[in-house]
Amino acid sequence: MPDSHDLDQGAADALGDRLALWLEQLALADQLAAAGLPTFDRDDAGRAHWHDTSGEPLSDERLSELETLLRSVGDDPTHAVPVELVRLRRESALRATLLAGGWVDYAEVGRRRGVSENAARFALHKAAERRAVLLLQHDGGTLVPAFQLDDEGQVREELLTVLEPLLAAKVDPWRVWTWLTSPAALLGGAVPHEAARDPEELPLVQRAAVALAERSRT
Structure with a gap:
Protein backbone atom coordinates (compact mmCIF):
# COMPACT_ATOMS: atom_id res chain seq x y z
CA MET A 1 0.00 0.00 0.00
CA PRO A 2 1.52 3.34 -1.00
CA ASP A 3 2.33 5.69 1.86
CA SER A 4 1.06 9.27 2.16
CA HIS A 5 4.29 10.67 0.68
CA ASP A 6 3.78 8.65 -2.49
CA LEU A 7 0.21 9.88 -2.72
CA ASP A 8 1.28 13.50 -2.14
CA GLN A 9 4.02 13.21 -4.75
CA GLY A 10 1.61 11.67 -7.19
CA ALA A 11 -0.79 14.55 -6.70
CA ALA A 12 2.03 17.05 -7.24
CA ASP A 13 3.13 15.28 -10.42
CA ALA A 14 -0.44 15.28 -11.67
CA LEU A 15 -0.73 19.00 -10.92
CA GLY A 16 2.51 19.72 -12.77
CA ASP A 17 1.38 17.76 -15.81
CA ARG A 18 -2.09 19.30 -15.76
CA LEU A 19 -0.72 22.83 -15.47
CA ALA A 20 1.81 22.25 -18.25
CA LEU A 21 -0.84 20.79 -20.57
CA TRP A 22 -3.18 23.72 -19.89
CA LEU A 23 -0.49 26.24 -20.81
CA GLU A 24 0.50 24.29 -23.92
CA GLN A 25 -3.11 24.16 -25.07
CA LEU A 26 -3.28 27.95 -24.67
CA ALA A 27 0.06 28.29 -26.54
CA LEU A 28 1.44 30.20 -23.55
CA ALA A 29 4.18 27.88 -22.30
CA ASP A 30 6.87 29.79 -24.20
CA GLN A 31 5.95 33.02 -22.39
CA LEU A 32 6.68 31.80 -18.86
CA ALA A 33 10.37 32.76 -18.88
CA ALA A 34 9.64 36.20 -20.35
CA ALA A 35 7.19 36.80 -17.49
CA GLY A 36 9.80 35.80 -14.90
CA LEU A 37 7.80 32.72 -13.91
CA PRO A 38 8.87 29.10 -13.34
CA THR A 39 9.23 27.01 -16.49
CA PHE A 40 8.98 23.32 -17.33
CA ASP A 41 10.40 20.75 -19.68
CA ARG A 42 9.22 17.23 -20.46
CA ASP A 43 11.13 14.00 -20.04
CA ASP A 44 11.12 11.09 -22.50
CA ALA A 45 7.91 9.81 -20.93
CA GLY A 46 6.21 13.16 -21.48
CA ARG A 47 6.07 14.10 -17.80
CA ALA A 48 6.46 17.80 -17.00
CA HIS A 49 9.29 18.83 -14.69
CA TRP A 50 8.99 22.35 -13.29
CA HIS A 51 11.93 24.60 -12.39
CA ASP A 52 12.20 27.96 -10.70
CA THR A 53 13.95 30.89 -12.37
CA SER A 54 17.33 29.70 -11.06
CA GLY A 55 16.86 26.28 -12.66
CA GLU A 56 16.22 24.45 -9.39
CA PRO A 57 13.31 22.00 -9.13
CA LEU A 58 10.10 23.74 -8.12
CA SER A 59 8.72 22.70 -4.75
CA ASP A 60 5.21 21.30 -4.51
CA GLU A 61 4.15 24.35 -2.51
CA ARG A 62 5.49 26.75 -5.14
CA LEU A 63 3.83 24.74 -7.89
CA SER A 64 0.49 25.06 -6.13
CA GLU A 65 1.07 28.80 -5.68
CA LEU A 66 1.90 29.12 -9.38
CA GLU A 67 -1.36 27.47 -10.39
CA THR A 68 -3.30 29.80 -8.10
CA LEU A 69 -1.51 32.80 -9.61
CA LEU A 70 -2.10 31.76 -13.20
CA ARG A 71 -5.77 30.99 -12.57
CA SER A 72 -6.44 34.11 -10.50
CA VAL A 73 -8.04 36.14 -13.32
CA GLY A 74 -11.80 35.92 -13.60
CA ASP A 75 -14.49 34.39 -11.43
CA ASP A 76 -14.06 30.80 -12.59
CA PRO A 77 -10.51 29.42 -12.12
CA THR A 78 -11.33 26.45 -14.35
CA HIS A 79 -11.69 28.71 -17.38
CA ALA A 80 -9.30 31.48 -16.35
CA VAL A 81 -6.69 32.70 -18.83
CA PRO A 82 -3.31 34.08 -17.65
CA VAL A 83 -3.79 37.58 -19.06
CA GLU A 84 -0.17 38.64 -18.57
CA LEU A 85 1.06 35.65 -20.55
CA VAL A 86 -1.47 36.36 -23.29
CA ARG A 87 -0.21 39.95 -23.46
CA LEU A 88 3.40 38.77 -23.69
CA ARG A 89 2.50 36.32 -26.45
CA ARG A 90 0.78 39.07 -28.42
CA GLU A 91 3.73 41.43 -27.96
CA SER A 92 6.15 38.69 -28.99
CA ALA A 93 4.18 38.03 -32.16
CA LEU A 94 3.95 41.74 -32.96
CA ARG A 95 7.67 42.20 -32.35
CA ALA A 96 8.48 39.34 -34.72
CA THR A 97 6.29 40.98 -37.36
CA LEU A 98 8.01 44.33 -36.90
CA LEU A 99 11.44 42.76 -37.14
CA ALA A 100 10.56 40.99 -40.38
Missing part, protein backbone atom coordinates in the same frame (compact mmCIF):
# COMPACT_ATOMS: atom_id res chain seq x y z
CA GLY A 101 11.66 43.75 -42.72
CA GLY A 102 10.11 46.74 -40.98
CA TRP A 103 13.38 48.52 -40.23
CA VAL A 104 16.61 49.78 -41.76
CA ASP A 105 20.12 50.26 -40.41
CA TYR A 106 22.54 53.20 -40.41
CA ALA A 107 24.02 52.13 -43.73
CA GLU A 108 20.63 52.17 -45.47
CA VAL A 109 19.76 55.58 -44.02
CA GLY A 110 23.13 56.85 -45.20
CA ARG A 111 22.50 55.45 -48.67
CA ARG A 112 19.15 57.19 -48.89
CA ARG A 113 20.60 60.46 -47.64
CA GLY A 114 23.69 60.25 -49.78
CA VAL A 115 26.05 60.35 -46.79
CA SER A 116 28.36 57.90 -45.06
CA GLU A 117 27.15 55.36 -42.52
CA ASN A 118 28.98 57.23 -39.75
CA ALA A 119 27.37 60.52 -40.76
CA ALA A 120 23.95 58.86 -40.72
CA ARG A 121 24.62 57.36 -37.29
CA PHE A 122 25.67 60.74 -35.89
CA ALA A 123 22.66 62.54 -37.36
CA LEU A 124 20.18 59.94 -36.15
CA HIS A 125 21.47 60.00 -32.59
CA LYS A 126 21.36 63.79 -32.54
CA ALA A 127 17.77 63.61 -33.80
CA ALA A 128 16.95 61.03 -31.11
CA GLU A 129 18.24 63.45 -28.46
CA ARG A 130 15.72 65.99 -29.80
CA ARG A 131 13.01 63.28 -29.72
CA ALA A 132 12.75 63.58 -33.49
CA VAL A 133 13.30 59.95 -34.49
CA LEU A 134 12.44 56.54 -33.06
CA LEU A 135 15.43 54.23 -32.55
CA LEU A 136 15.41 50.78 -30.94
CA GLN A 137 18.13 48.58 -29.51
CA HIS A 138 17.96 44.92 -30.45
CA ASP A 139 20.55 42.13 -30.32
CA GLY A 140 23.36 44.61 -29.79
CA GLY A 141 22.41 46.81 -32.73
CA THR A 142 20.27 49.84 -33.47
CA LEU A 143 17.12 49.57 -35.56
CA VAL A 144 15.53 52.48 -37.39
CA PRO A 145 11.84 51.68 -37.98
CA ALA A 146 11.27 52.29 -41.68
CA PHE A 147 7.71 53.63 -41.51
CA GLN A 148 8.94 56.99 -40.17
CA LEU A 149 11.34 57.69 -43.07
CA ASP A 150 10.68 59.14 -46.50
CA ASP A 151 12.43 58.03 -49.68
CA GLU A 152 15.36 60.35 -48.90
CA GLY A 153 15.88 58.78 -45.47
CA GLN A 154 14.56 61.79 -43.56
CA VAL A 155 11.97 61.53 -40.79
CA ARG A 156 8.59 62.37 -42.26
CA GLU A 157 7.74 65.94 -41.32
CA GLU A 158 4.18 65.12 -40.26
CA LEU A 159 5.40 62.54 -37.74
CA LEU A 160 7.65 64.87 -35.75
CA THR A 161 4.81 66.18 -33.58
CA VAL A 162 3.49 62.63 -33.17
CA LEU A 163 6.81 61.15 -32.05
CA GLU A 164 7.76 63.96 -29.69
CA PRO A 165 5.16 63.43 -26.92
CA LEU A 166 5.65 59.66 -27.00
CA LEU A 167 9.42 59.87 -26.75
CA ALA A 168 9.25 62.65 -24.16
CA ALA A 169 7.06 60.44 -21.98
CA LYS A 170 9.62 57.64 -22.39
CA VAL A 171 7.01 55.25 -23.72
CA ASP A 172 8.66 51.88 -24.43
CA PRO A 173 10.07 52.15 -27.97
CA TRP A 174 8.58 48.79 -28.97
CA ARG A 175 5.18 50.03 -27.84
CA VAL A 176 5.64 53.24 -29.83
CA TRP A 177 6.56 51.25 -32.95
CA THR A 178 3.63 48.89 -32.46
CA TRP A 179 1.11 51.66 -31.83
CA LEU A 180 2.17 53.74 -34.81
CA THR A 181 1.94 50.78 -37.20
CA SER A 182 -1.21 49.05 -35.91
CA PRO A 183 -4.93 49.95 -36.10
CA ALA A 184 -5.75 52.30 -33.21
CA ALA A 185 -9.12 52.43 -31.46
CA LEU A 186 -8.84 56.18 -30.86
CA LEU A 187 -8.55 56.65 -34.63
CA GLY A 188 -11.49 54.47 -35.56
CA GLY A 189 -9.22 51.61 -36.53
CA ALA A 190 -6.88 53.66 -38.72
CA VAL A 191 -3.11 53.05 -38.56
CA PRO A 192 -1.60 56.18 -36.94
CA HIS A 193 1.41 56.70 -39.21
CA GLU A 194 -0.75 56.23 -42.30
CA ALA A 195 -3.52 58.52 -41.04
CA ALA A 196 -0.91 61.20 -40.29
CA ARG A 197 -0.31 61.63 -44.04
CA ASP A 198 -3.75 63.27 -44.30
CA PRO A 199 -3.58 66.89 -43.06
CA GLU A 200 -7.15 66.63 -41.82
CA GLU A 201 -6.38 63.48 -39.81
CA LEU A 202 -3.02 64.60 -38.44
CA PRO A 203 -4.48 66.57 -35.47
CA LEU A 204 -6.39 63.45 -34.42
CA VAL A 205 -3.21 61.38 -34.56
CA GLN A 206 -1.37 64.01 -32.51
CA ARG A 207 -4.08 64.00 -29.84
CA ALA A 208 -4.09 60.20 -29.75
CA ALA A 209 -0.30 60.21 -29.29
CA VAL A 210 -0.60 62.68 -26.42
CA ALA A 211 -3.28 60.51 -24.81
CA LEU A 212 -1.05 57.43 -25.07
CA ALA A 213 1.86 59.38 -23.62
CA GLU A 214 -0.26 60.53 -20.67
CA ARG A 215 -1.47 56.99 -19.96
CA SER A 216 2.10 55.79 -19.97
CA ARG A 217 3.07 58.31 -17.31
CA THR A 218 0.50 57.03 -14.81
Whole structure:
Protein backbone atom coordinates (compact mmCIF):
# COMPACT_ATOMS: atom_id res chain seq x y z
CA MET A 1 0.00 0.00 0.00
CA PRO A 2 1.52 3.34 -1.00
CA ASP A 3 2.33 5.69 1.86
CA SER A 4 1.06 9.27 2.16
CA HIS A 5 4.29 10.67 0.68
CA ASP A 6 3.78 8.65 -2.49
CA LEU A 7 0.21 9.88 -2.72
CA ASP A 8 1.28 13.50 -2.14
CA GLN A 9 4.02 13.21 -4.75
CA GLY A 10 1.61 11.67 -7.19
CA ALA A 11 -0.79 14.55 -6.70
CA ALA A 12 2.03 17.05 -7.24
CA ASP A 13 3.13 15.28 -10.42
CA ALA A 14 -0.44 15.28 -11.67
CA LEU A 15 -0.73 19.00 -10.92
CA GLY A 16 2.51 19.72 -12.77
CA ASP A 17 1.38 17.76 -15.81
CA ARG A 18 -2.09 19.30 -15.76
CA LEU A 19 -0.72 22.83 -15.47
CA ALA A 20 1.81 22.25 -18.25
CA LEU A 21 -0.84 20.79 -20.57
CA TRP A 22 -3.18 23.72 -19.89
CA LEU A 23 -0.49 26.24 -20.81
CA GLU A 24 0.50 24.29 -23.92
CA GLN A 25 -3.11 24.16 -25.07
CA LEU A 26 -3.28 27.95 -24.67
CA ALA A 27 0.06 28.29 -26.54
CA LEU A 28 1.44 30.20 -23.55
CA ALA A 29 4.18 27.88 -22.30
CA ASP A 30 6.87 29.79 -24.20
CA GLN A 31 5.95 33.02 -22.39
CA LEU A 32 6.68 31.80 -18.86
CA ALA A 33 10.37 32.76 -18.88
CA ALA A 34 9.64 36.20 -20.35
CA ALA A 35 7.19 36.80 -17.49
CA GLY A 36 9.80 35.80 -14.90
CA LEU A 37 7.80 32.72 -13.91
CA PRO A 38 8.87 29.10 -13.34
CA THR A 39 9.23 27.01 -16.49
CA PHE A 40 8.98 23.32 -17.33
CA ASP A 41 10.40 20.75 -19.68
CA ARG A 42 9.22 17.23 -20.46
CA ASP A 43 11.13 14.00 -20.04
CA ASP A 44 11.12 11.09 -22.50
CA ALA A 45 7.91 9.81 -20.93
CA GLY A 46 6.21 13.16 -21.48
CA ARG A 47 6.07 14.10 -17.80
CA ALA A 48 6.46 17.80 -17.00
CA HIS A 49 9.29 18.83 -14.69
CA TRP A 50 8.99 22.35 -13.29
CA HIS A 51 11.93 24.60 -12.39
CA ASP A 52 12.20 27.96 -10.70
CA THR A 53 13.95 30.89 -12.37
CA SER A 54 17.33 29.70 -11.06
CA GLY A 55 16.86 26.28 -12.66
CA GLU A 56 16.22 24.45 -9.39
CA PRO A 57 13.31 22.00 -9.13
CA LEU A 58 10.10 23.74 -8.12
CA SER A 59 8.72 22.70 -4.75
CA ASP A 60 5.21 21.30 -4.51
CA GLU A 61 4.15 24.35 -2.51
CA ARG A 62 5.49 26.75 -5.14
CA LEU A 63 3.83 24.74 -7.89
CA SER A 64 0.49 25.06 -6.13
CA GLU A 65 1.07 28.80 -5.68
CA LEU A 66 1.90 29.12 -9.38
CA GLU A 67 -1.36 27.47 -10.39
CA THR A 68 -3.30 29.80 -8.10
CA LEU A 69 -1.51 32.80 -9.61
CA LEU A 70 -2.10 31.76 -13.20
CA ARG A 71 -5.77 30.99 -12.57
CA SER A 72 -6.44 34.11 -10.50
CA VAL A 73 -8.04 36.14 -13.32
CA GLY A 74 -11.80 35.92 -13.60
CA ASP A 75 -14.49 34.39 -11.43
CA ASP A 76 -14.06 30.80 -12.59
CA PRO A 77 -10.51 29.42 -12.12
CA THR A 78 -11.33 26.45 -14.35
CA HIS A 79 -11.69 28.71 -17.38
CA ALA A 80 -9.30 31.48 -16.35
CA VAL A 81 -6.69 32.70 -18.83
CA PRO A 82 -3.31 34.08 -17.65
CA VAL A 83 -3.79 37.58 -19.06
CA GLU A 84 -0.17 38.64 -18.57
CA LEU A 85 1.06 35.65 -20.55
CA VAL A 86 -1.47 36.36 -23.29
CA ARG A 87 -0.21 39.95 -23.46
CA LEU A 88 3.40 38.77 -23.69
CA ARG A 89 2.50 36.32 -26.45
CA ARG A 90 0.78 39.07 -28.42
CA GLU A 91 3.73 41.43 -27.96
CA SER A 92 6.15 38.69 -28.99
CA ALA A 93 4.18 38.03 -32.16
CA LEU A 94 3.95 41.74 -32.96
CA ARG A 95 7.67 42.20 -32.35
CA ALA A 96 8.48 39.34 -34.72
CA THR A 97 6.29 40.98 -37.36
CA LEU A 98 8.01 44.33 -36.90
CA LEU A 99 11.44 42.76 -37.14
CA ALA A 100 10.56 40.99 -40.38
CA GLY A 101 11.66 43.75 -42.72
CA GLY A 102 10.11 46.74 -40.98
CA TRP A 103 13.38 48.52 -40.23
CA VAL A 104 16.61 49.78 -41.76
CA ASP A 105 20.12 50.26 -40.41
CA TYR A 106 22.54 53.20 -40.41
CA ALA A 107 24.02 52.13 -43.73
CA GLU A 108 20.63 52.17 -45.47
CA VAL A 109 19.76 55.58 -44.02
CA GLY A 110 23.13 56.85 -45.20
CA ARG A 111 22.50 55.45 -48.67
CA ARG A 112 19.15 57.19 -48.89
CA ARG A 113 20.60 60.46 -47.64
CA GLY A 114 23.69 60.25 -49.78
CA VAL A 115 26.05 60.35 -46.79
CA SER A 116 28.36 57.90 -45.06
CA GLU A 117 27.15 55.36 -42.52
CA ASN A 118 28.98 57.23 -39.75
CA ALA A 119 27.37 60.52 -40.76
CA ALA A 120 23.95 58.86 -40.72
CA ARG A 121 24.62 57.36 -37.29
CA PHE A 122 25.67 60.74 -35.89
CA ALA A 123 22.66 62.54 -37.36
CA LEU A 124 20.18 59.94 -36.15
CA HIS A 125 21.47 60.00 -32.59
CA LYS A 126 21.36 63.79 -32.54
CA ALA A 127 17.77 63.61 -33.80
CA ALA A 128 16.95 61.03 -31.11
CA GLU A 129 18.24 63.45 -28.46
CA ARG A 130 15.72 65.99 -29.80
CA ARG A 131 13.01 63.28 -29.72
CA ALA A 132 12.75 63.58 -33.49
CA VAL A 133 13.30 59.95 -34.49
CA LEU A 134 12.44 56.54 -33.06
CA LEU A 135 15.43 54.23 -32.55
CA LEU A 136 15.41 50.78 -30.94
CA GLN A 137 18.13 48.58 -29.51
CA HIS A 138 17.96 44.92 -30.45
CA ASP A 139 20.55 42.13 -30.32
CA GLY A 140 23.36 44.61 -29.79
CA GLY A 141 22.41 46.81 -32.73
CA THR A 142 20.27 49.84 -33.47
CA LEU A 143 17.12 49.57 -35.56
CA VAL A 144 15.53 52.48 -37.39
CA PRO A 145 11.84 51.68 -37.98
CA ALA A 146 11.27 52.29 -41.68
CA PHE A 147 7.71 53.63 -41.51
CA GLN A 148 8.94 56.99 -40.17
CA LEU A 149 11.34 57.69 -43.07
CA ASP A 150 10.68 59.14 -46.50
CA ASP A 151 12.43 58.03 -49.68
CA GLU A 152 15.36 60.35 -48.90
CA GLY A 153 15.88 58.78 -45.47
CA GLN A 154 14.56 61.79 -43.56
CA VAL A 155 11.97 61.53 -40.79
CA ARG A 156 8.59 62.37 -42.26
CA GLU A 157 7.74 65.94 -41.32
CA GLU A 158 4.18 65.12 -40.26
CA LEU A 159 5.40 62.54 -37.74
CA LEU A 160 7.65 64.87 -35.75
CA THR A 161 4.81 66.18 -33.58
CA VAL A 162 3.49 62.63 -33.17
CA LEU A 163 6.81 61.15 -32.05
CA GLU A 164 7.76 63.96 -29.69
CA PRO A 165 5.16 63.43 -26.92
CA LEU A 166 5.65 59.66 -27.00
CA LEU A 167 9.42 59.87 -26.75
CA ALA A 168 9.25 62.65 -24.16
CA ALA A 169 7.06 60.44 -21.98
CA LYS A 170 9.62 57.64 -22.39
CA VAL A 171 7.01 55.25 -23.72
CA ASP A 172 8.66 51.88 -24.43
CA PRO A 173 10.07 52.15 -27.97
CA TRP A 174 8.58 48.79 -28.97
CA ARG A 175 5.18 50.03 -27.84
CA VAL A 176 5.64 53.24 -29.83
CA TRP A 177 6.56 51.25 -32.95
CA THR A 178 3.63 48.89 -32.46
CA TRP A 179 1.11 51.66 -31.83
CA LEU A 180 2.17 53.74 -34.81
CA THR A 181 1.94 50.78 -37.20
CA SER A 182 -1.21 49.05 -35.91
CA PRO A 183 -4.93 49.95 -36.10
CA ALA A 184 -5.75 52.30 -33.21
CA ALA A 185 -9.12 52.43 -31.46
CA LEU A 186 -8.84 56.18 -30.86
CA LEU A 187 -8.55 56.65 -34.63
CA GLY A 188 -11.49 54.47 -35.56
CA GLY A 189 -9.22 51.61 -36.53
CA ALA A 190 -6.88 53.66 -38.72
CA VAL A 191 -3.11 53.05 -38.56
CA PRO A 192 -1.60 56.18 -36.94
CA HIS A 193 1.41 56.70 -39.21
CA GLU A 194 -0.75 56.23 -42.30
CA ALA A 195 -3.52 58.52 -41.04
CA ALA A 196 -0.91 61.20 -40.29
CA ARG A 197 -0.31 61.63 -44.04
CA ASP A 198 -3.75 63.27 -44.30
CA PRO A 199 -3.58 66.89 -43.06
CA GLU A 200 -7.15 66.63 -41.82
CA GLU A 201 -6.38 63.48 -39.81
CA LEU A 202 -3.02 64.60 -38.44
CA PRO A 203 -4.48 66.57 -35.47
CA LEU A 204 -6.39 63.45 -34.42
CA VAL A 205 -3.21 61.38 -34.56
CA GLN A 206 -1.37 64.01 -32.51
CA ARG A 207 -4.08 64.00 -29.84
CA ALA A 208 -4.09 60.20 -29.75
CA ALA A 209 -0.30 60.21 -29.29
CA VAL A 210 -0.60 62.68 -26.42
CA ALA A 211 -3.28 60.51 -24.81
CA LEU A 212 -1.05 57.43 -25.07
CA ALA A 213 1.86 59.38 -23.62
CA GLU A 214 -0.26 60.53 -20.67
CA ARG A 215 -1.47 56.99 -19.96
CA SER A 216 2.10 55.79 -19.97
CA ARG A 217 3.07 58.31 -17.31
CA THR A 218 0.50 57.03 -14.81
